[in-house]
Amino acid sequence: MSSPFSVNSIAIANLRNRRKQYRLLITGIVLAIYFVATTFLFAATMFSSLKEQHYRFVGKQDAIIFNCQDAPLEELLEKGVFSEYGTAEIVGYILPDGQDIDSGFSIAKFDESAIKLAGKEAVEGRLPNKTGEIALERSALAQLRSGAEVGDTITLTLLIPDGTDFLASPVQKTFTLVGILSDKLAYLDQYGFRVPAYHDYPAAVLSADEPIAPGGKEIVNCYGYFAGSTTTSYEQLKSFCEKNGIINDYGWVNAEITRFLFFDSSNIENDNIMFTSVFFMIIALILMCAACLGIVNSFTASLESRKRQIGLLRAVGATKKQIGQIFGRETLLLAVFSIPLGLLLACLTVWAITRILGPDYVFHLNPLIIVGVAVAGVLCVMLAASIPLRKAAKIPPMQAIRDVDLSRRMKKSTVKSERDFKVSRHIAHRNLTLYKNKQLVFTAMLAASIMLLSLLVFAATPLLKEA
Secondary structure, eight states: OOOOHHHHHHHHHHHHHHTTHHHHHHHHHHHHHHHHHHHHHHHHHHHHHHHHHHHHOHHHHSSEOOOOSSTTTTTHTTTEEEEEEEEEEEEEOOOOTSSSSTOOOOEEEOOOOHHHHOOEEEEEEEEOOTTTTEEHHHHHHHHHHHOTTTTOOOEEEEEEBBBBBOOSSSSEEEEEEEEEOOHHHHHHGSSSOOBBTOOOOOOEOTTTOOOOTTHHHEEEEEEESSSOOOOHHHHHHHHHHHHTOOBBSSOOOOOOOEEOOOTSSSSSHHHHHHHHHHHHHHHHHHHHEEEEEHHHHHHHHHTTHHHHHHHHHHTTTTOHHHHHHHHHHHHHHHHHHHHHHHHHHHHHHOOOOOHHHHHTTOOOOOHHHHHHHHHHHHHHHHHHHHHHHHHTTTTHHHHHHHTTTHHHHHHHOOOOSSOOOOHHHHHHHHHHHHHHHHHHHHHHHEEEHHHHHHHHHHHHHHHHHHH
């Protein structure tokens, strides 16, 4: 028994019978999905690049609480302020020249959570794992002016905290340099003024077993990751600090918010990433519009050649809505089948460009973004196809069968038969004369492509050279 006719069965049959005719339309659909995906992937790459750069410069923590050794930090988890936190115990304050306290920095013992949140990874060597070992940030090591390298022994002049100030006399202590850390102190300093030891970002890591000098008392910094929004979590954190007396010398809460903010333009690297990403996004968007114009043009040409089929369907009772559904379903099926190729090309393009631009640009594939890109691509294609679809659905049956529009254009045209002519030139002249309006779309698409290619060559070249 034969299956009944349906919108899907007619659409699939049309696709099977007109495979060759749909090549141009398929190309336009793949390009549209490709450029839509490229735009969204560049946006996602910009966001992830800025976020990774923030983590590299500042750390993954959202807030740092200073001088909080007497506070019940577990309440921060219980009350939902932090979803995770770690602590760093400051055991000394280094005087690089042995005297100037303003150019110094603190050294601390970090627990595992604080190591992860603060981003204290070794870019050279390793982290300390026993007493007498130290890992320093590169800029902090440069301040010492010792020329020490990983494996060397260094002697440091330390001020020892006692809970309210420093012990009267500095002490000298010898460490083995086992690692060099990425710089964070210089970037963290922009968040507030430092008061040595009690409002400080440690620039050196010691072993968890490292003892403090006799008579000293560790100063604790807490690194936390917010459980909720920045505003809500900060208000809760502020209440916690005020309740437990965590106030600095200026009467403010002794904590800093270091959470990643997308529109943070505090350093030039952020501006460079945003400018370059937006530049490529604009190019992809304009090319997407050009591809959509191509879809409109090729789909219009396809429907033009199928006016008789449309007229026959209308003559046997098909409604305007059903006509739109049949040909819209064809476009939808083509779009769905074109998604894998378009996404693959977009991913490869964005990945290649980020590799060329350098390590500041981070490309991550997120399943949610891929799904969103696929949906956006299909919607873009369907919107482009809806323009000729609405026009085709309004054609009366007899007008479609007789092709009245073409007959009228032929009467008004100046195309004359000639005894001797070149076939290609004659056909081109005939099409330009009979289908003037439809050529405008193709001309606009071609002009946009040429302009964008020129823009890409002249504007992208210095960007890539700089990268």
